[in-house]
Amino acid sequence: MHPLRDDVYRRPLATALERLGIGPGWRCVDVGAGGGDVSVALAEIVGHAGRVYSVDSDPRARDEVAAAAAAFSQVIAITQAGEDLLLPEPVDLAFCRFLLLHVIDPGVVLKRMCRATRPGGWVVAQEPITSAGRVGGLPLSMPDALHPDVGAILPALARDAGLEIVDAWAEAPAGVGEGPVASYLASLTGVHPGNDPVVLPPLVTVVGRVGDPSAGR
Numbered sequence: 001m002h003p004l005r006d007d008v009y010r011r012p013l014a015t016a017l018e019r020l021g022i023g024p025g026w027r028c029v030d031v032g033a034g035g036g037d038v039s040v041a042l043a044e045i046v047g048h049a050g051r052v053y054s055v056d057s058d059p060r061a062r063d064e065v066a067a068a069a070a071a072f073s074q075v076i077a078i079t080q081a082g083e084d085l086l087l088p089e090p091v092d093l094a095f096c097r098f099l100l101l102h103v104i105d106p107g108v109v110l111k112r113m114c115r116a117t118r119p120g121g122w123v124v125a126q127e128p129i130t131s132a133g134r135v136g137g138l139p140l141s142m143p144d145a146l147h148p149d150v151g152a153i154l155p156a157l158a159r160d161a162g163l164e165i166v167d168a169w170a171e172a173p174a175g176v177g178e179g180p181v182a183s184y185l186a187s188l189t190g191v192h193p194g195n196d197p198v199v200l201p202p203l204v205t206v207v208g209r210v211g212d213p214s215a216g217r
């Protein structure tokens, strides 16, 4: 089954990837990869000629990614903090989703992602505005996250990291009753919404380009 089809936030992911023209042979890093859903989606696109570094600070993620990506030898799982991001080669795309809300300084991680990317390559970040989500009309909260509303300042963080912002937007899945939106909320918060209508936290996407130092010479 295609991983994007199962992913409740699949639309912003698909839109962002289409925006880049990503294809076979690309080298990518998925920072804060978790269970590796996005890493596998990237691996399907870049194929065996490409490479996907699946990076997470939690060593348990390596096993999860290894299981999820068993059929994709192009996925390399690495235990590393985003703040220390260092890869064996420059990548064409550095990606993160639902990562920056959990790190101490999101700007530091974005700058490391820029440094890991080749000149002219892409950095894509997708981060939520948690408090703009709604359950039964009331705002969501995520007290465990260090920066639950980091999406609201993501374009400025990307600019300050030195990226040229090519595109930026926000998008939120919504639903009522049983279904993927209710299940996702339950997995996120431990609370099942029952029959209350749900708007999941809007995900702000920033598509940025790393400057080419040789441009304009």
Ligand SMILES: C[S@@+](CC[C@H](N)C(=O)[O-])C[C@H]1O[C@@H](n2cnc3c(N)ncnc32)[C@H](O)[C@@H]1O
Binding pocket: 031, 032, 033, 034, 035, 036, 037, 038, 055, 056, 057, 058, 061, 080, 081, 082, 083, 096, 097, 098, 099, 102, 103, 104
């Ligand atoms: C909410 S999960 C997101 C998983 C995945 N990106 C997705 O969108 O489904 C956040 C992940 O970031 C990882 N993480 C948290 N802080 C990190 C850091 N400083 N560096 C790298 N990974 C980190 C966590 O271990 C966790 O796997």
